[in-house]
Amino acid sequence: MRSTLVLAVCALVVCGALAGATAVASAASASAGMHGNHLSVDPQVTSDGTVVVETAFTLRPGFVVLRADDGGEPGEPVGHTAVRGGEFLRDVPVAVNESTWSEWDGNRTLWAVLHRDDGDGEFDLADDRAMTDRNPAARARLSVRRGEGEGADRVLAADAQFQPIGGTGVTVRRVDLSADGYVAVESLDGEVVGTQRLPAGTHSNVTVVLDESFVADQSDRFRVRAVAYHDDGDGLFDPSDRRVTAGGQSVGTSFTLEKGEEEDGSIINTPAGTPIPSETPTGTATVTATATATAPAETPTDSATTTESSESGPGFGVVAALVALLAVAFVARRRL
Numbered sequence: 001m002r003s004t005l006v007l008a009v010c011a012l013v014v015c016g017a018l019a020g021a022t023a024v025a026s027a028a029s030a031s032a033g034m035h036g037n038h039l040s041v042d043p044q045v046t047s048d049g050t051v052v053v054e055t056a057f058t059l060r061p062g063f064v065v066l067r068a069d070d071g072g073e074p075g076e077p078v079g080h081t082a083v084r085g086g087e088f089l090r091d092v093p094v095a096v097n098e099s100t101w102s103e104w105d106g107n108r109t110l111w112a113v114l115h116r117d118d119g120d121g122e123f124d125l126a127d128d129r130a131m132t133d134r135n136p137a138a139r140a141r142l143s144v145r146r147g148e149g150e151g152a153d154r155v156l157a158a159d160a161q162f163q164p165i166g167g168t169g170v171t172v173r174r175v176d177l178s179a180d181g182y183v184a185v186e187s188l189d190g191e192v193v194g195t196q197r198l199p200a201g202t203h204s205n206v207t208v209v210l211d212e213s214f215v216a217d218q219s220d221r222f223r224v225r226a227v228a229y230h231d232d233g234d235g236l237f238d239p240s241d242r243r244v245t246a247g248g249q250s251v252g253t254s255f256t257l258e259k260g261e262e263e264d265g266s267i268i269n270t271p272a273g274t275p276i277p278s279e280t281p282t283g284t285a286t287v288t289a290t291a292t293a294t295a296p297a298e299t300p301t302d303s304a305t306t307t308e309s310s311e312s313g314p315g316f317g318v319v320a321a322l323v324a325l326l327a328v329a330f331v332a333r334r335r336l
Helices: 001-035 212-216 317-336
Strands: 038-040 045-047 050-057 061-070 074-083 088-095 107-116 138-145 152-156 163-165 170-177 181-186 191-198 202-209 219-232 252-259 289-291
Touching: 001 152, 045 050, 050 061, 050 107, 061 088, 061 219, 074 088, 074 107, 088 170, 107 202, 152 219, 152 252, 163 170, 163 317, 170 191, 181 202, 212 289
Parallel strands: 045 138, 163 252
Antiparallel strands: 038 050, 045 152, 050 088, 061 074, 061 107, 107 138, 152 170, 170 202, 181 191, 181 219, 191 202, 219 252
């Protein structure tokens, strides 16, 4: 009887350990699977040839490559930057080659494309293949206009997750304006539901109060678009203020809001990993590109859903020891 009880207990412990190891492996797989190789980028205006890719994720080290448009497909490279694997990146600056930028005039169409690194750390179009063979989201087309003066016009607010709000205000992560103007939040049908006036410059964590009735009419999750405007000089947002465009497209970005609890009377729309400032940021705050890890540091394959088992994986040592214990108990029972 006693030996039978020992066997039963050992069996239960082994099953529990196996279940725990499976859960850990599944969690790791899900964390990696949340992000396939992808990037997002929107129309923008730049005076120095810097294009800012809004979000990027790659399962392995590689490059964000700017490529000229060739009949609606990515053509020759015109700029690139290296990116780490396994990290969700925001606001990645990529410089257009000086030779290309010196001949740039007006609007052009570019492609931002993720490429694998073949291991030498140097980009070469022939050796470092595009990641689009498995995921079309690893590339995006955009219009870029060369600014007439200094500065840039961009709106950066998109993220990999739903951005929580708790009232009638949102926080746009970054706004660049080459002249005094506004960031306006619009519904997807173009209705302006909130604005914030800003001087020329780079601004971080810009709060925009939304129309209460608009928010009340929305479902728990809804999409909006933040768009850049230049002021006509009267200091008031009205139809005479000029929407900033590049290649006929509005300079702005879309993102998803999720209704939540109100905190201290304000709504927050701050991306995960970005601290909320204790004081209202000034209009001259400067933002630098940051990378926030939201995926496993190890990236065994290009596929977001591929997992590999290993004898050194979670729970294996425990399971091996318990299996040995079970064998000993079995032998003891035979002797009894």
